[in-house]
Amino acid sequence: MYDTGKVLIGILIFILLFTSPILINLAGGKSSVKANPQLPQSGKCIESREYMKDYHMEMLNTWRDKVVRQDVRFLKKADGTYFLLNGVKAEMSLTKTCMKCHENKAKFCDECHNYLDVKPYCWDCHIDPSLVKKEIMK
Amino acid sequence: MSINRRKFLAIAGGTLALGVAGKQTLKVFAEAEARKSEGFACKRWAMVVDLKKCHETEGCTKCIEACHSTHNVPHFNNKKDEIKWIWKEKFEHAFIEQENEYIPSDIKNKPALLLCNHCENPPCVNVCPTQATWKRKDGIVMMDWHRCIGCRYCMAACPYSSRSFNWREPRPHIKQLNPDFPTRTRGVVEKCTFCDERLAKGLKPACVEACPNKAMVFGDLEDPNSEIRTMLGTNFSMRRKPELGTQPEIYYII
Numbered sequence: 001m002y003d004t005g006k007v008l009i010g011i012l013i014f015i016l017l018f019t020s021p022i023l024i025n026l027a028g029g030k031s032s033v034k035a036n037p038q039l040p041q042s043g044k045c046i047e048s049r050e051y052m053k054d055y056h057m058e059m060l061n062t063w064r065d066k067v068v069r070q071d072v073r074f075l076k077k078a079d080g081t082y083f084l085l086n087g088v089k090a091e092m093s094l095t096k097t098c099m100k101c102h103e104n105k106a107k108f109c110d111e112c113h114n115y116l117d118v119k120p121y122c123w124d125c126h127i128d129p130s131l132v133k134k135e136i137m138k
Numbered sequence: 139m140s141i142n143r144r145k146f147l148a149i150a151g152g153t154l155a156l157g158v159a160g161k162q163t164l165k166v167f168a169e170a171e172a173r174k175s176e177g178f179a180c181k182r183w184a185m186v187v188d189l190k191k192c193h194e195t196e197g198c199t200k201c202i203e204a205c206h207s208t209h210n211v212p213h214f215n216n217k218k219d220e221i222k223w224i225w226k227e228k229f230e231h232a233f234i235e236q237e238n239e240y241i242p243s244d245i246k247n248k249p250a251l252l253l254c255n256h257c258e259n260p261p262c263v264n265v266c267p268t269q270a271t272w273k274r275k276d277g278i279v280m281m282d283w284h285r286c287i288g289c290r291y292c293m294a295a296c297p298y299s300s301r302s303f304n305w306r307e308p309r310p311h312i313k314q315l316n317p318d319f320p321t322r323t324r325g326v327v328e329k330c331t332f333c334d335e336r337l338a339k340g341l342k343p344a345c346v347e348a349c350p351n352k353a354m355v356f357g358d359l360e361d362p363n364s365e366i367r368t369m370l371g372t373n374f375s376m377r378r379k380p381e382l383g384t385q386p387e388i389y390y391i392i
Contacts, residue, residue, distance in 0.1 A: 068282050071274070073338045095317055125283065125320040132317045 035115035038107040063092035181360035182277040184387040191353035204348030210321040212311035221302040223330040224253040254300040254330040258385030262292035288325040301329045
């Protein structure tokens with residue numbers, strides 16, 4: 001082989017350049033950007049926090065199918081009793097239930113989703129309550 | 139333990155039969171549980187529109203306003219982009235098969251109130267490629283906006299023009315957003331769903347509730363003592379384009 005030494009050095013430089021973002025991150029500790037969703041002050045979510053973090057998108061899909069395709073509207077807990085929100089039966093509804101507790105979509109849902117670069121298209125149709133408030137103020 | 143061929147077949151067959159039967163019962167229970175309505179329970183929803191009562195208030199659009207504001211139906215000024223769930227049309231246009239020039243002019247020239255007929259035999263359902271529209275057990279021809287891909291086959295199939303297509307983004311054309319009902323987006327079809335979301339809570343359709351003359355009666359056709367059956371039993375009624383065999387569930391008394 002010709003120039004084995006030079007080729008090896010070239011490969012090494014290439015690998016260093018290619019992995020530089022990871023190496024810099026490793027050296028510098030934490031990444032500077034982080035999702036920081038604003039949680040409600042008190043109360044609890046429908047399920048445990050860990051479960052919600054991992055499965056809220058699937059939960060919403062189940063809700064959607066139950067409401068629209070099976071005509072089952074109200075949210076039940078695991079023990080079969082209704083989930084109450086401010087004393088009334090909670091509906092399986094994005095706007096009417098999730099957004100009652102998580103009022104600020106921009107500081108909660110979007111905070112994570114922007115970080116992850118996911119754009120749920122639900123809001124093309126479902127209404128962000130804070131948007132309506134703004135419109136009335138106008 | 140040895141087992142002969144005949145015994146093995148008997149046991150295997152029996153287990154299979156039990157399994158199938160068990161699964162079937164589970165399915166039936168699951169469906170019964172899912173269908174246990176928390177609002178009105180009903181077998182076959184239908185509506186009677188009494189046009190004489192409707193005409194008592196000239197130019198009234200209360201039902202249309204109530205429906206369109208509850209469901210965030212946008213308003214466009216041109217016919218091409220128009221979205222309608224319930225609307226008025228000249229009687230002779232709505233009932234073209236009458237082909238009768240000499241009906242009383244007070245009927246001929248006055249509007250008929252039109253909406254989705256929730257047909258017993260809905261052509262729109264048969265053509266939908268994604269099952270975004272289907273017939274519920276209680277007769278409602280339902281829409282699942284999450285599944286609509288905007289192919290507009292259903293619009294071509296519907297003989298009553300009950301379906302509208304969102305050619306343009308609807309949100310800027312909604313006067314007052316009702317946050318409790320989602321809007322639609324450009325590229326989906328929409329129509330009346332007999333207020334499925336209100337029925338589920340034991341409320342009547344918004345149009346029926348809004349009518350000042352009680353011109354619309356909503357109820358269960360399978361219940362012989364219901365108001366709607368009494369109305370149909372004591373009045374001559376007609377339906378739109380009966381010759382097509384779609385069996386509309388909206389009845390008109392003229």
